[in-house]
Amino acid sequence: MQKPRFRWHLVVFLAPAVLVYTAVMIFPLFNTLRLALYSKVDQERVFVGLQNFQTLFGDPNWAPAFWNALGNNFWFFIVHMLVQNPIGVALAAILSHPRLRFAALYRSAIFIPTILSFVIVGFAWKLILSPIWGIAPSMLDAVGLKSLFAPWLGKEEYALTTLALISVWQFVGIPMMLIYAALLSIPEEILEAGEIDGVTGISAFWKIKLPLILPSIGIISILTFVGNFNAFDLIYAAQGALAGPDFSTDILGTFMYRTFFGFQLQLGDPHMGSAIAGAMFAIILVGVCIYLFGIQTRMRRYQL
Amino acid sequence: MKRNFMLIALATTALTASGAAAQDVTLTIESWRNDDLALWQDKIIPAFEAEHPDIKLNFTPSAPAEYNAVLNSKLDAGSAGDLITCRPFDASLALYEAGHLTDLSDLDAMSNFSDVAKSAWQTDDGQATFCVPMASVIHGFIYNKDAFAELGLEEPQTEDEFFAVLDKIKEDGSYTPMAMGTNDQWEAATMGYNNIGPNYWNGEEGRQALIAGEQKLTDPQWVEPYATLAKWAPYLGDGFEAQTYPDSQNLFTLGRAAIYPAGSWEVSGFNAQADFEMGAFKPPVKAAGDTCYISDHTDIGIGMNAATEHPEAARTFLAWVASPEFAEIFGNALPGFFPLSSTPVEIQDPLANEFVSWREECESTIRSTYQILSRGTPNLENETWGASAAAIKGTATPEELGQKLQDGLASWYAPQQ
Incomplete structure (x- = not known):
């Protein structure tokens, strides 16, 4: 019998993607993790093991900043989960209603902010909410609610929530589109069968459509989680690297940026920065694993 | 790259x-x-x-x-x-x-x-x-000369005169007394704390003593500037908490604010933007005749x-x-x-x-946090930004802020331990 020929074409076709991906993703990732194990002492790079992580979690100068950033990050995520995803599902449900007019227009209008740059979104919202030039105070004034206006981005207690809601505004189109696609793929027969059994209108949504789109909601949740824990741009564009006021909008991304690259008089420390990047990687990895092994495998799937 | x-x-x-x-x-x-x-x-x-x-x-x-x-x-x-x-x-x-x-x-x-x-x-x-x-670059205050003439005001020399001027502008109501925001934080520290501060800590004398460890950030000369900054809040524009640095610049150059706590680097930009006469006065001293100190x-x-x-x-x-x-x-x-x-x-x-x-006429000094003191973690300069913004917003008392900065500095800077 002839020995099977080695399939060179597989290697040839895989090579570009593998090489590029390795060069720009895998190698930097592992190199960053490696960098976290070193420190600079008297102009020399020395191996210090896990000491940087010990500093990050235990040192009274670093730990509160880290936990503050992590806590803010969780709040950022929770706001997205509680506001962005339910609204996304609701919008998708409304859009998939067969008698809705101008559905395509709404769909595009809601999706467009997603393709805008963070810088534009951050800047535009800063102007909208500006107490001096913004239209928010005058619009509230027009309906007699001026007293409700506050310089939200400048107050410790509101700033992070405000930014989270701006981010929700920007990205609500993504869950909407994914759920919308999932809803469209539900066969008419199932809904008709339900109708015959007396399940119509809103209860058809809760009892038939929602269980069928649950896997999509799971995927959206995990995308939101990864996106939020990697977030940086919006906070940086709107509040700067110091994530003011008083670090109330500091999330892991801005904390990492400030530490790694330095800020104003603070010189950059690539090693501590890498340690924070390593911690972010671990948090996201754990979160994704919990989802993959704890939730997704237990989710009931229906054959359509 | x-x-x-x-x-x-x-x-x-x-x-x-x-x-x-x-x-x-x-x-x-x-x-x-x-x-x-x-x-x-x-x-x-x-x-x-x-x-x-x-x-x-x-x-x-x-x-x-x-x-x-x-x-x-x-x-x-x-x-x-x-x-x-x-x-x-x-x-x-x-x-x-x-x-x-x-x-x-x-x-x-x-x-x-x-x-x-x-x-x-x-x-x-x-x-x-x-x-x-x-x-x-030199710090001080740039003011709208036309507004001062209209309201019959003079350049303030002492702190009491300074606040009296602010009161008058506020009473009149046609101008925001002072254009500054705390959103970007550094304005509060650079144009606030390090602008007026040298008059309190006697410029180089205090700065050197701080580096040598002979003075502490909890000493009155380092804490009082925060108390003074706290008094600025009522004279800043509505919603100053979210006002950014470009906002402040525009408020002033559009003629909507009368006084702008400034660094001299603004001069050429303001000359191009503002269509009114501008003047400048140095950080006010506590009592008439005191030696004045400027951040140069x-x-x-x-x-x-x-x-x-x-x-x-x-x-x-x-x-x-x-x-x-x-x-x-x-x-x-x-x-x-x-x-x-x-x-x-x-x-x-x-x-x-x-x-x-x-x-x-005055003694020159530089910003207190720049030499040596911002080398460690926590970074004193960045902390001072936050502290100055907090002082103006009134979210912490001057004493608490001084204590926090001192604790942070002492945690890594040997002469302060």
Whole structure:
């Protein structure tokens, strides 16, 4: 019998993607993790093991900043989960209603902010909410609610929530589109069968459509989680690297940026920065694993 | 990215080298001041080359935000220019310690500068000076002269007069008394705390004592400025918590605010933007007749790459930078950036001239957090931003802020322990 020929074409076709991906993703990732194990002492790079992580979690100068950033990050995520995803599902449900007019227009209008740059979104919202030039105070004034206006981005207690809601505004189109696609793929027969059994209108949504789109909601949740824990741009564009006021909008991304690259008089420390990047990687990895092994495998799937 | 820098760097060196072959010596200058490109090409370089026809200059600035990173990679690759524009304090000190900058203490022209002027580019013990001071910025308050005339106000000299002026503007209601926001935080620290502070801690005396560990940030002279800042809040615009630095600039130049806590670097921008008369007054002192102190903050210097092939030519240029002639050209081309040489320079711009005239009546100092004290974690400068913003917003008492800063500083700075 002839020995099977080695399939060179597989290697040839895989090579570009593998090489590029390795060069720009895998190698930097592992190199960053490696960098976290070193420190600079008297102009020399020395191996210090896990000491940087010990500093990050235990040192009274670093730990509160880290936990503050992590806590803010969780709040950022929770706001997205509680506001962005339910609204996304609701919008998708409304859009998939067969008698809705101008559905395509709404769909595009809601999706467009997603393709805008963070810088534009951050800047535009800063102007909208500006107490001096913004239209928010005058619009509230027009309906007699001026007293409700506050310089939200400048107050410790509101700033992070405000930014989270701006981010929700920007990205609500993504869950909407994914759920919308999932809803469209539900066969008419199932809904008709339900109708015959007396399940119509809103209860058809809760009892038939929602269980069928649950896997999509799971995927959206995990995308939101990864996106939020990697977030940086919006906070940086709107509040700067110091994530003011008083670090109330500091999330892991801005904390990492400030530490790694330095800020104003603070010189950059690539090693501590890498340690924070390593911690972010671990948090996201754990979160994704919990989802993959704890939730997704237990989710009931229906054959359509 | 790094590869790219190297390629560009190599290309630049190649160009420089071919230039050098044709002429006697060409010196390349690294800088972050790309705003000043025209000034260098039209004024500074021709003036120098007229005097030294055997030396040619090539000014190659990069973007301010990238400068430190670009410069470091060029220096490591050995492709950096002969002359290096120096950031103040630790960034340049690190270059000196890494052997990239030459000790210039033996340059005769160094005697043209005061110790305060040189402090930004010296080793901690003051033994070696490695950059020639080029320019500083002075803090004070810029005001709308038309508004002051309309309301019958005079430049305040003391703190009581200052608040009386603010009260009057507020009472009248047609102007926001003072344009400042806390959103960007650094405004509060730089134009607030370090603007008025030197009058409390007696300038250099307090700053040096803090570095030596003889004074603490919990001492009254360091805490009181926060208490004064807290009193500013009612005079700032509505929603100042979310007001950014450009907002403040626009509020003032549009004539909607009467007073702007400023740094002199605003002068040329404000001259172009504002269509009313502007004046400036120095930070008010506590009682009439007290010695006044101003923050005359060293900002730009220039040093010599230790690896340069033309050290003699580079020294000639640096000596020229230290001369009154350069000071005259530079100070007038960039009103608001003041030459640091001890010989007084005639500045044409009236507003800038007002700022620089304070040097004669007041004692100069630099920002308290810049030398040595912002080297550790937590970073005192960044902490001061947060503290100043918190003081104005009233989210913490001045005593709490002083304690927090002191604790942070003492956690890593031995003389304060």
